[in-house]
Amino acid sequence: GEDVEQSLFLSVREGDSSVINCTYTDSSSTYLYWYKQEPGAGLQLLTYIFSNMDMKQDQRLTVLLNKKDKHLSLRIADTQTGDSAIYFCAENNDMRFGAGTRLTVKP
Amino acid sequence: GAGVSQTPSNKVTEKGKYVELRCDPISGHTALYWYRQSLGQGPEFLIYFQGTGAADDSGLPNDRFFAVRPEGSVSTLKIQRTERGDSAVYLCASSPKGGHPGGYTFGSGTRLTVV
Numbered sequence: 365g366e367d368v369e370q371s372l373f374l375s376v377r378e379g380d381s382s383v384i385n386c387t388y389t390d391s392s393s394t395y396l397y398w399y400k401q402e403p404g405a406g407l408q409l410l411t412y413i414f415s416n417m418d419m420k421q422d423q424r425l426t427v428l429l430n431k432k433d434k435h436l437s438l439r440i441a442d443t444q445t446g447d448s449a450i451y452f453c454a455e456n457n458d459m460r461f462g463a464g465t466r467l468t469v470k471p
Numbered sequence: 472g473a474g475v476s477q478t479p480s481n482k483v484t485e486k487g488k489y490v491e492l493r494c495d496p497i498s499g500h501t502a503l504y505w506y507r508q509s510l511g512q513g514p515e516f517l518i519y520f521q522g523t524g525a526a527d528d529s530g531l532p533n534d535r536f537f538a539v540r541p542e543g544s545v546s547t548l549k550i551q552r553t554e555r556g557d558s559a560v561y562l563c564a565s566s567p568k569g570g571h572p573g574g575y576t577f578g579s580g581t582r583l584t585v586v
């Protein structure tokens with residue numbers, strides 16, 4: 365299958381913005397997703413973006429998509445300690461996931 | 472049901488034994504996916520069903536792994552001659568139809584430990 369790549373770790377201070385990045389290779393994907401996984405829990409769909417959009421905002425979450433560069437990012441505004449989790453990006457064509465970015469929020 | 476249900480939630484088995492993991496998707500969801508997640512890794516795609524048929528089984532690691540969905544709802548992942556390397560959390564997801572944007576709902580997983 366195609367590859368989805370993410371940086372493995374991100375650490376921010378409470379109240380700062382977090383930006384989690386992802387690159388993918390399958391240009392035929394029509395939807396791209398961000399999932400959140402808390403320790404010992406299943407995957408929770410956070411948000412998704414249609415491939416003909418370049419930005420989607422949903423409360424504290426902003427998704428940016430650069431389809432030309434196949435780059436997806438998730439910005440979390442005013443990051444809270446409850447946002448500490450692993451964040452996965454995925455694309456819908458064959459539902460492959462990245463390895464996940466572990467976000468740590470320090471008080 | 473209200474969500475994707477996976478049973479058992481935990482399974483410990485001896486090396487060489489056969490195991491079956493069950494996934495009960497959301498009622499009416501035609502697409503069903505199986506993933507395997509090892510510690511510190513992202514979910515690894517195993518197989519995708521659209522209705523009763525396996526639309527993509529390219530992720531199954533070898534012929535010890537097999538999955539069925541005979542009536543287009545409940546699916547069973549079967550692992551023969553289990554090995555210690557099969558230890559992982561096995562996740563199931565369903566959606567109303569393949570490719571639906573917001574419809575992929577995951578179960579809580581079955582944690583398989585092979586001793």
